[in-house]
Amino acid sequence: MxxxxxxxxxxxxxxxxxxxxxxxxxxxxxxxxxxxxxxxxxxxxxxxxxxxxxxxxxxxxxxxxxxxxxxxxxxxxxxxxxxxxxxxxxxxxxxxxxxxxxxxxxxxxxxxxxxxxxxxxxxxxxxxxxxxxxxxxxxxxxxxxxxxxxxxxxxxxxxxxxxxxxxxxxxxxxxxxxxxxxxxxxxxxxxxxxxxxxxxxxxxxxxxxxxxxxxxxxxxxxxxxxxxxxxxxxxxxxxxxxxxxxxxxxxxxxxxxxxxxxxxxxxxxxxxxxxxxxxxxxxxxxxxxxxxxxxxxxxxxxxxxxxxxxxxxxxxxxxxxxxQQPLEPYGAGAEMPRARGAIDIHGLSFAYGGRQPVLVDVDLRVNAGETVAIIGENGAGKSTLAHLLMRLVEPSAGTILFDGNNIHAMELSSIRRQVGIVAQRTQLANATVRENICWGSPDASDADVERAAARAQAHAFIQELPQGYDTRVGDDGIRLSGGQCQRIALARALLKDPAILILDEATSMFDPAAEEAFVRACRAWRRRTVVIITHRPATLQLADRVFRLESGTLTEVPCAQRVREPAAA
Missing domain, CATH: 1.20.1560.10 (ABC transporter type 1, transmembrane domain)
Structure with a gap:
């Protein structure tokens, strides 16, 4: 034995x-x-x-x-x-x-x-x-x-x-x-x-x-x-x-x-x-x-x-x-139809790896087609909230609804098709400008690509590049400036035509003139839900409502306080 x-x-x-x-x-x-x-x-x-x-x-x-x-x-x-x-x-x-x-x-x-x-x-x-x-x-x-x-x-x-x-x-x-x-x-x-x-x-x-x-x-x-x-x-x-x-x-x-x-x-x-x-x-x-x-x-x-x-x-x-590492639950849940853009968040909490909670019992209602801005100190959890909306991370508690549908009961890819995000840290592939803009829409026509680039205030500088839209940008866009990379990332998100657009400090590297032009362009196509994470006053002008994220909780900033209170990064 x-x-x-x-x-x-x-x-x-x-x-x-x-x-x-x-x-x-x-x-x-x-x-x-x-x-x-x-x-x-x-x-x-x-x-x-x-x-x-x-x-x-x-x-x-x-x-x-x-x-x-x-x-x-x-x-x-x-x-x-x-x-x-x-x-x-x-x-x-x-x-x-x-x-x-x-x-x-x-x-x-x-x-x-x-x-x-x-x-x-x-x-x-x-x-x-x-x-x-x-x-x-x-x-x-x-x-x-x-x-x-x-x-x-x-x-x-x-x-x-x-x-x-x-x-x-x-x-x-x-x-x-x-x-x-x-x-x-x-x-x-x-x-x-x-x-x-x-x-x-x-x-x-x-x-x-x-x-x-x-x-x-x-x-x-x-x-x-x-x-x-x-x-x-x-x-x-x-x-x-x-x-x-x-x-x-x-x-x-x-x-x-x-x-x-x-x-x-x-x-x-x-x-x-x-x-x-x-x-x-x-x-x-x-x-x-x-x-x-x-x-x-x-x-x-x-x-x-x-x-x-x-x-x-x-x-x-x-x-x-x-x-053998666990995969994200692709293929599980019902297919999410094209959303109108309404967002309902109830009792949302999140913590990284058992550490101090980043978000605590957050509630938020965003109407379809509405633009809201979220401000707060660095590390307050603003980007985490954006990642939760895309299901890049899963909450510790609470629910997120798109048009009344619980996103955690819907198929993952169909959820992410509804949301576009432009992050402060821009990530571009070592490919051409056109290929980067078409990243989420590979079948887009040249006219669609140029239209998205124009809305993102990128078309003018792209035309001045050595090969125009066929110019390779290098690893992480190393051959472009930070502002140029950010505009291409914005064009990429706009071409995707999401029902919900998240702008996470998306204009932080824009010069004042480009930012003002971008704000004017945004006002012209306000038919989608937009969540803006920003500290720039010009971009805050786009918001119908402003919320402050502090100590894990979300509170609305009254209109009278928006001018008096500085928006933190």
Missing amino acids: TSLALRIGTWARLPRFGPTVSLAWRSRTKIAGSSALLVAQAGFALSLPWLFGHLTGGLLDGAGGIDRALLWVILGFVAMHIACKLAASLLLAQVSESIVAQVRLRLYRHLQRVPVSYVHERRRGEILSVLMDEVSRLSTFLSHTLPQVVPVVLTLAGGLVVMTRIQPVATLLIAAGFPLVVLALRLTRRKLRPVSDRLRQAEEDAVSMVDSGLSLLTVVKSFSREELESNRYATKLEEISRLTRIERSVHATLPVAVELLAAVGLVLVVWAVAAHGVRTPAAELVAFAMYAAMIARPAASLTDIANRIRHIGTTVGRIDALL
Whole structure:
């Protein structure tokens, strides 16, 4: 009972290859075909020492010349061995590329559907490390390690069986050294586990450094930190290099030691057999020696393969951990029809991760087509309220209704189609101006794009760009000014034509003239519900009502106080 419990406990500690293996299962036909080719390859390889022993045995026994028929058979087996190995390698390469592409695609699709909080709470380097480094390790395992497993195991097992038939005692003496190999495996695993963990962490840190350094390049230069950042990265690379050398030196030393042990053991066995006067035909003696030499390398590579399998367990575990992250509830709930824009909020409360509540029992009624402004101090929860309206986060308590429909009972995508948002921190894709404006409306015509840009006070400056609407803006709009990026983001939201438009400091980088023109344009198309988060008096003029968010509660600012009270950012 105790041994059974131990076996169950050991099995429970093995990695669960869930989503990744389910993707590999789709290629099971090709995997089975390549496995059959690998078995055939091992079979041909195992036949060669026996055939070669009989070919040379006749010469050693003085029985005559070379058996030409047997020589042609050997050459045929060699050719078949090479052909099977080549075909299996090519087939597994196809399988590897297919599985890796599917894994990368599924990871990316999954990341598009996880809550934004999952991405915000982690370093991008951690996620990129899984998407790039771990998937690359999976590719290497499938294309290089996996083709070795079947031949190594079959060659080792088959060689020992044939050797036992030739010289049982000698084979037993050789096999007696295998416990040393197992012991070496255990010692290696114990030594390398912390090294491998530290190496993966260091690689993840290096990816994060590059990602952070490039995204903060302007800040780095403004504080003259170029040399300091380069030195930090160099230090991390030195750590990666040192850990890699430790790992590879152990991996390289152990197989050589096993091969040396096997060679010494073979010499001792042959000496012992000869010393005891054991008579063995020359053909069998040659075959035995060749089989002994043949199994030495597989025995040595077992340590390396075992370590790679252990590493791939960690790799697949990290990939599966990401793929098993809960998704947003796409597809759940009824489809939300085109909204008129009425918003009703009842008893809304929210807190980040069990911390102090940001919103407490908030109530708000916004009529369809009405424009309301929300003011308050930094960190008061204004942007959080905007995210709750888009269901980017879920409330701790309370309900939000669009036209009387509880948005938490409606299908998620249909809710987000009703709402457009322009945030203070503008995010643009590394694409053309036109592609960025069409982000939420890919089928929009050029006329629609230019009309939205004109409403956002962007058309004039876009026409002055080198390629106009076909100008690429760079990562996060790096080739444009902050105000230009904000206007393109506003045009993107207007082209979407949402029933509810949220402007979260959407004109904070507008110059006074552009802001005044924007206000005039807004008054001309006031047919949608607009929620303005702002501290700029010009934009506040658009509001039918103004609310102050303070200490988690929302209160309306009377008209008489709007002029006297400064609007906080």
